[in-house]
Amino acid sequence: MFDRPKSEERTILVDGDYGKDDASLSELRELARSAGAVPVAQVTGKRASPDPRFYIGKGKVEELQQAVLDQEAGLVIFNQALSPSQERNLEKELNVRVLDRTGLILDIFAQRAQSFEGKLQVELAQLKHLSTRLVRGWTHLERQKGGIGLRGPGETQLETDKRLIGKRIIQIQKRLERVDKQRGQGRRARRRAEIPVVGLVGYTNAGKSTLINALTGAGVYAANQLFATLDPTLKRFGLGSGLDVVLADTVGFVRDLPHELVAAFKSTLQETVEADLLLHVVDASDERMEETMAEVDRVIVEIGAEEVPQILVLNKIDRVEGALPHIEYDEMGRPIKIWISAETGEGLSLVREVLLDFFGGGLIRRRLHLTPLEGDVRAGLYRHAKVLRDEPDEEGGWWMDIEGTRDVLGFIEGRPDHDGALQATHDSSERRG
Numbered sequence: 324m325f326d327r328p329k330s331e332e333r334t335i336l337v338d339g340d341y342g343k344d345d346a347s348l349s350e351l352r353e354l355a356r357s358a359g360a361v362p363v364a365q366v367t368g369k370r371a372s373p374d375p376r377f378y379i380g381k382g383k384v385e386e387l388q389q390a391v392l393d394q395e396a397g398l399v400i401f402n403q404a405l406s407p408s409q410e411r412n413l414e415k416e417l418n419v420r421v422l423d424r425t426g427l428i429l430d431i432f433a434q435r436a437q438s439f440e441g442k443l444q445v446e447l448a449q450l451k452h453l454s455t456r457l458v459r460g461w462t463h464l465e466r467q468k469g470g471i472g473l474r475g476p477g478e479t480q481l482e483t484d485k486r487l488i489g490k491r492i493i494q495i496q497k498r499l500e501r502v503d504k505q506r507g508q509g510r511r512a513r514r515r516a517e518i519p520v521v522g523l524v525g526y527t528n529a530g531k532s533t534l535i536n537a538l539t540g541a542g543v544y545a546a547n548q549l550f551a552t553l554d555p556t557l558k559r560f561g562l563g564s565g566l567d568v569v570l571a572d573t574v575g576f577v578r579d580l581p582h583e584l585v586a587a588f589k590s591t592l593q594e595t596v597e598a599d600l601l602l603h604v605v606d607a608s609d610e611r612m613e614e615t616m617a618e619v620d621r622v623i624v625e626i627g628a629e630e631v632p633q634i635l636v637l638n639k640i641d642r643v644e645g646a647l648p649h650i651e652y653d654e655m656g657r658p659i660k661i662w663i664s665a666e667t668g669e670g671l672s673l674v675r676e677v678l679l680d681f682f683g684g685g686l687i688r689r690r691l692h693l694t695p696l697e698g699d700v701r702a703g704l705y706r707h708a709k710v711l712r713d714e715p716d717e718e719g720g721w722w723m724d725i726e727g728t729r730d731v732l733g734f735i736e737g738r739p740d741h742d743g744a745l746q747a748t749h750d751s752s753e754r755r756g
Contacts, residue, residue: 333396334360334397336355336366337365337379337399337401338401339370348402350578354424363394366383376408377413378405378409384416391417391418397419398421398422400422405421428580432448433445433449443499443502450488506593520569520599521599521602522594522602522628523571523572523602524576524602524604524623525575525619526577526609527575533666534602535570536665538570538671557569557572557594562679563679592626599631601633602634603636605636607638608643637660640663640664641669648673649662649670649673650676650677658680661674661677690722690725692720692722694718707727708727709725
């Protein structure tokens with residue numbers, strides 16, 4: 324769909340959004356590398372407002388021309404969104420391909436999407452972006468004259484292309500609607516089974532995929548690069564004592580994430596909206612941690628998930644001097660931050676502990692007596708609780724020491740067909756904290 328950066332293509336980076344720190348340009352450099360480009364130089368400047376023709380001023384265009392010649396670059400990437408006319412004017416002046424930040428991110432997504440749904444979502448975002456830039460490909464066919472009978476082929480071709488793109492967008496949207504219905508069925512099934520969903524959100528390269536792999540062995544591809552994974556992963560995670568949750572890993576966020584992508588990935592991000600809890604994974608070693616957290620929160624608000632409870636997971640503490648795995652609590656005694664390293668495994672047990680406390684309300688140990696007629700209850704205890712001891716009695720029944728959540732034990736003890744046969748002879752009411 325786009326002219327992708329060729330492997331190891333020499334690239335000039337341009338930042339025309341004056342007044343910002345170097346962090347934005349540093350991130351653009353990482354994005355370019357993720358796309359396969361090799362940044363060899365950068366051009367920045369200072370201007371009160373963007374130039375309508377080139378975004379940067381004429382003098383900076385000349386400086387950029389010289390940099391392209393000196394570095395033998397074949398690609399120029401802007402850190403801001405350019406209008407179609409600005410891209411076209413710059414390409415004419417520089418005689419090389421010009422890509423803006425939105426196009427670059429879309430290109431990375433196109434390279435990384437693996438699933439059928441992911442590819443459809445990326446293509447939808449690409450088509451919406453491309454539909455505003457069709458004129459670039461047909462400047463040689465533009466109409467030279469007006470009037471009846473003098474309609475040029477350029478306008479006809481543009482209309483044809485727009486119509487074809489419009490049809491393809493409708494087709495993709497219908498396919499994604501079907502996929503969304505399937506996802507909705509899965510969500511309803513999990514709700515019926517009362518399986519909580521925990522959404523993993525965070526800035527790209529914060530370590531979400533590494534965390535879900537460490538917790539569940541999901542085998543999600545993880546690498547030290549931006550947008551290493553795009554396709555959503557849903558994985559069941561056993562907390563112990565019969566309590567399971569579903570971990571939902573979604574696409575990582577980035578500053579100025581193109582609106583086309585947020586819209587295209589709406590069905591995927593719906594897992595985040597309907598989650599019971601969000602684990603906001605943060606790179607604790609990132610100097611821009613507060614800024615990236617704010618950017619993630621902005622997208623969470625944009626997709627309508629701001630009401631979902633959220634706990635921070637400060638990852639990569641192995642890169643922070645003196646940092647140790649621990650849990651931070653608020654004044655009400657509720658966990659708000661978990662310090663871990665998914666890479667080394669430090670603190671992973673704390674994640675399980677917090678989830679168990681959040682969803683299970685702690686664990687209860689009990690000694691129960693089951694009659695010979697309650698074999699189904701005994702089987703249910705093995706499925707939904709942790710059996711610590713199971714001893715038969717002389718009458719064919721069982722004495723069982725079990726550990727489970729209040730909800731599980733309350734449901735089993737409250738079943739009307741027991742006729743009081745379940746006797747709770749010991750309640751230690753141990754709450755893990």
